[in-house]
Amino acid sequence: xxxxxxxxxxxxxxxxxxxxxxxxxxxxxxxxxxxxxxxxxxxxxxxxxxxxxxxxxxxxxxxxxxxxxxxxxxxxxxxxxxxxxxxxxxxxxxxxxxxxxxxxxxxxxxxxxxxxxxxxxxxxxxxxxxxxxxxxxxxxxxxxxxxxxxxxxxxxxxxxxxxxxxxxxxxxxxxxxxxxxxxxxxxxxxxxxxxxxxxxxxxxxxxxxxxxxxxxxxxxxxxxxxxxxxxxxxxxxxxxxxxxxxxxxxxxxxxxxxxxxxxxxxxxxxxxxxxxxxxxxxxxxxxxxxxxxxxxxxxxxxxxxxxxxxxxxxxxxxxxxxxxxxxxxxxxxxxxxxxxxxxxxxxxxxxxxxxxxxxxxxxxxxxxxxxxxxxxxxxxxxxxxxxxxxxxxxxxxxxxxxxxxxxxxxxxxxxxxxxxxxxxx
Ligand SMILES: [Zn+2]
Numbered sequence: 001x002x003x004x005x006x007x008x009x010x011x012x013x014x015x016x017x018x019x020x021x022x023x024x025x026x027x028x029x030x031x032x033x034x035x036x037x038x039x040x041x042x043x044x045x046x047x048x049x050x051x052x053x054x055x056x057x058x059x060x061x062x063x064x065x066x067x068x069x070x071x072x073x074x075x076x077x078x079x080x081x082x083x084x085x086x087x088x089x090x091x092x093x094x095x096x097x098x099x100x101x102x103x104x105x106x107x108x109x110x111x112x113x114x115x116x117x118x119x120x121x122x123x124x125x126x127x128x129x130x131x132x133x134x135x136x137x138x139x140x141x142x143x144x145x146x147x148x149x150x151x152x153x154x155x156x157x158x159x160x161x162x163x164x165x166x167x168x169x170x171x172x173x174x175x176x177x178x179x180x181x182x183x184x185x186x187x188x189x190x191x192x193x194x195x196x197x198x199x200x201x202x203x204x205x206x207x208x209x210x211x212x213x214x215x216x217x218x219x220x221x222x223x224x225x226x227x228x229x230x231x232x233x234x235x236x237x238x239x240x241x242x243x244x245x246x247x248x249x250x251x252x253x254x255x256x257x258x259x260x261x262x263x264x265x266x267x268x269x270x271x272x273x274x275x276x277x278x279x280x281x282x283x284x285x286x287x288x289x290x291x292x293x294x295x296x297x298x299x300x301x302x303x304x305x306x307x308x309x310x311x312x313x314x315x316x317x318x319x320x321x322x323x324x325x326x327x328x329x330x331x332x333x334x335x336x337x338x339x340x341x342x343x344x345x346x347x348x349x350x351x352x353x354x355x356x357x358x359x360x361x362x363x364x365x366x367x368x369x370x371x372x373x374x375x376x377x378x379x380x381x382x383x384x385x386x387x388x389x390x391x392x393x394x395x396x397x398x399x400x401x402x403x404x405x406x407x408x409x410x411x412x413x414x415x416x417x418x419x420x421x422x423x424x425x
Contacts, residue, residue: 055157
């Protein structure tokens with residue numbers, strides 16, 4: 001992948017600009033991760049908040065309990081588990097339920113949660129609400145539904161985005177089939193590696209931490225935000241202890257999920273795959289990220305299904321592309337001639353579309369990773385860093401949680417009837 005902007009020469013005007021930017025960003029940072037007035041005005045709904053569980057096992061137990069209750073109401077419901085082999089935890093599974101149509105296969109809705117483990121509590125809450133409250137009332141004549149809970153159970157359980165091998169699963173799925181992905185060289189990342197992955201114990205009171213914003217601004221001025229964001233976020237395959245590491249081989253989850261997905265996809269004319277994430281984007285807003293459409297038919301189907309919603313097609317300034325994406329790989333499992341529409345639902349938490357938000361977001365991810373590999377300067381620092389990280393992916397605000405659930409319910413109500421018409425082609 002080519003970098004969009006190469007290094008630029010420093011000019012005196014930039015230094016003045018940098019001073020102004022530092023002042024603005026230092027003040028802006030205090031409002032990051034805080035509900036704005038609109039969000040704060042939203043009344044929390046206890047019935048929706050009950051779906052948010054604190055950890056992987058609570059979430060999985062609830063998924064299984066809902067599945068059990070649905071069995072009598074929805075004959076034909078199939079559920080199963082994929083067992084992950086992890087060294088230090090015996091009981092980690094990806095659970096799934098599949099409801100086939102009553103008649104001929106038309107369209108299939110797939111909802112996956114917890115690909116990034118730390119984002120699992122929110123995705124799983126949204127998913128379990130769908131399962132308990134929406135699924136029983138849906139048209140089943142030609143429509144099928146596949147729900148996959150905790151794609152990355154190790155990360156969900158340990159509250160890390162990555163797998164037990166520090167692999168960001170959404171950078172790990174090689175769609176080419178030749179494992180060429182793992183040979184990608186991300187030179188932009190290599191240039192930043194020491195800045196992104198310090199090797200001393202993590203602390204929010206260290207010299208490095210104090211000057212992090214200032215150093216980030218220096219990098220922004222030197223590289224430009226789009227190039228910097230792209231280099232950091234696209235994925236890297238060179239530094240196994242670094243952030244956004246995509247692995248050096250396919251992770252176990254791929255072998256577990258492949259046969260399940262391929263088997264369930266068979267026979268459908270249209271497949272909408274919704275992968276649930278948190279962290280990126282404007283706080284309290286549901287962002288819709290399709291992949292780069294493979295062709296015009298997919299693009300127009302995506303636009304038709306999500307008409308009325310803002311779809312981030314990748315033309316905005318804060319856009320970046322990633323390699324090894326899960327939803328790209330799923331395409332390789334779909335039946336020939338079917339229409340496959342991937343969509344990432346991303347629930348924003350830290351306003352990472354702004355410069356201050358993107359710096360804050362990066363800082364929290366870096367510190368968590370640094371602490372994981374190199375420890376913390378104290379128990380208090382560990383607690384503070386983990387708490388900030390948690391807020392970046394699983395905000396405690398009941399207003400935020402209510403908004404996320406209500407927005408998603410509304411999307412399902414709009415989108416599912418449209419999906420059905422695509423399956424009737
Ligand atoms: Zn994510």
